Amino acid sequence: MAKHQTPMLDQLETGPWPSFVSDIKRQAEFRKNNQGKVNYQIPVDACDDLLGVLELSYKHGRTHWKHGGIVGVFGYGGGVIGRYCDQPEKFPGVAHFHTMRVSQPAGKFYTSDYLKKLCDLWDMRGSGITNMHGSTGDIIFLGTTTAQLEEVFFELTHTFNQDLGGSGSNLRTPSDCVGQARCEFACYDTQAICHDLTNEYQDELHRPAFPYKFKFKFDGCPNCCVASIARSDMSFIGTWRDDIRVDQKAVAAYVGGELKPNAGAHAGRNWGKFDIQKEVVALCPTGCMRYEGGKLEINNRECTRCMHCINVMPRALRIGNDRGLSILVGAKAPILDGAQMGTLLVPFISAEPPYTEIKETVIEPIWDWWMEEGKNRERLGELIKRQGFGKLLEVTGFKPDPRMVKEPRSNPYIFWKEEEVEGGWERDVNEFRKYHQR
Amino acid sequence: MEYEEAKQKIVEGLTKKLKTKSKFYFNDLAEILGEKPREAKKVINKLVEQGVLEYWSSGSTSMYGLTGTGKQASAEHED
Numbered sequence: 001m002a003k004h005q006t007p008m009l010d011q012l013e014t015g016p017w018p019s020f021v022s023d024i025k026r027q028a029e030f031r032k033n034n035q036g037k038v039n040y041q042i043p044v045d046a047c048d049d050l051l052g053v054l055e056l057s058y059k060h061g062r063t064h065w066k067h068g069g070i071v072g073v074f075g076y077g078g079g080v081i082g083r084y085c086d087q088p089e090k091f092p093g094v095a096h097f098h099t100m101r102v103s104q105p106a107g108k109f110y111t112s113d114y115l116k117k118l119c120d121l122w123d124m125r126g127s128g129i130t131n132m133h134g135s136t137g138d139i140i141f142l143g144t145t146t147a148q149l150e151e152v153f154f155e156l157t158h159t160f161n162q163d164l165g166g167s168g169s170n171l172r173t174p175s176d177c178v179g180q181a182r183c184e185f186a187c188y189d190t191q192a193i194c195h196d197l198t199n200e201y202q203d204e205l206h207r208p209a210f211p212y213k214f215k216f217k218f219d220g221c222p223n224c225c226v227a228s229i230a231r232s233d234m235s236f237i238g239t240w241r242d243d244i245r246v247d248q249k250a251v252a253a254y255v256g257g258e259l260k261p262n263a264g265a266h267a268g269r270n271w272g273k274f275d276i277q278k279e280v281v282a283l284c285p286t287g288c289m290r291y292e293g294g295k296l297e298i299n300n301r302e303c304t305r306c307m308h309c310i311n312v313m314p315r316a317l318r319i320g321n322d323r324g325l326s327i328l329v330g331a332k333a334p335i336l337d338g339a340q341m342g343t344l345l346v347p348f349i350s351a352e353p354p355y356t357e358i359k360e361t362v363i364e365p366i367w368d369w370w371m372e373e374g375k376n377r378e379r380l381g382e383l384i385k386r387q388g389f390g391k392l393l394e395v396t397g398f399k400p401d402p403r404m405v406k407e408p409r410s411n412p413y414i415f416w417k418e419e420e421v422e423g424g425w426e427r428d429v430n431e432f433r434k435y436h437q438r
Numbered sequence: 439m440e441y442e443e444a445k446q447k448i449v450e451g452l453t454k455k456l457k458t459k460s461k462f463y464f465n466d467l468a469e470i471l472g473e474k475p476r477e478a479k480k481v482i483n484k485l486v487e488q489g490v491l492e493y494w495s496s497g498s499t500s501m502y503g504l505t506g507t508g509k510q511a512s513a514e515h516e517d
Contacts, residue, residue: 068496168500208500
């Protein structure tokens, strides 16, 4: 018998999709039965009360969570988000229900043993409810009391060799794709740089001093599996400077049907015979490919690294050998201003450890500028919009490049300065008026 | 800036404004100190470490306040 009647939440279970309500009910039952004889350190009925307070919120049409709070572990200004219920008498199990963000391993590699132990820790010292993973990539622990925060942190750092992630006006937990560990498209070692920058910028991760959140995300290739181009203030996307490597024999094998396009990913339905002209050449966004006389040709200078041809024929087409990454800046979701995609700042930069050039010529000058000029709760992308892309180039020292223009025939937000224009802004008005009436 | 001088400036600056607000952005503190953010951060970190200041976080934004002031009542505009 459930502790609280939840008719509205119950309706959410009737849809065809997996329901978080069912999950929480199952966890409530699990805690009540306690077959594993866990020494629970927070109220056993935390999950029941979570359902109860949510039902009440639906009934009232407003939240019963207070806004934020003063909790954390000693010395850290992030990684813990205080959540307090404003109906603690009715729902004592969730009077405190703080969130902890745990830094995920690079590439999200776990052993099952590690995951089991992590869940055991959270069953004992928290609600047992997790979010794998949050949008920044962290392992999210949902719901514990203030007294348990230091205990969980101690266990994480001493037993699990793990740290809290970023929250608030901090560098958020850097996040990367699986990279060269499993993917032949990866142009650089995403896990290595993600790990390196996470360690290098510990102070920025744990002690808030930015105007707002700041996210790094690392994609090994332009397929952008972690969507860095849309979701991170600074997006690192693998690329190459030379030519796509073409194996003409393998191209012929795709055309002849011996190799399946997209590595057989679309095998569930009969799409007919593979048509290289229709499915590859005609879909190239810059029209830089040609298939004639059984030979595939690519005008690499026009290639924008859309990855479509490589994705369709991975055995025939491979990324180039002169590899590095591009850096885009300013992407964000629509919280204060509208959503923005990243804008290209660095067309190509080497991605070799210890990444000194990336740190000293890109990351740190940008942070210095944003920390000094950014308004409270202003993301980097909004500052770039407000002060102009030219200003960003000035602070980083990069030269303007046509590839930085986000889209043609709209404001590329690069402005000339007087000293850059021959003759300056001054002009002879009388000479001007000879040709132009007032 | 010396730690004691910075502490005095921050405590005075924030106490003066306590009637109207109890939580402050990092930039407000840097302004009181008259330092660039990178420099200000060093002393602000120390003030937190010594328990003069404490963090407040909504989850997306972090703020600072004098320890023991504000609390939840302030967040809910009840004081």
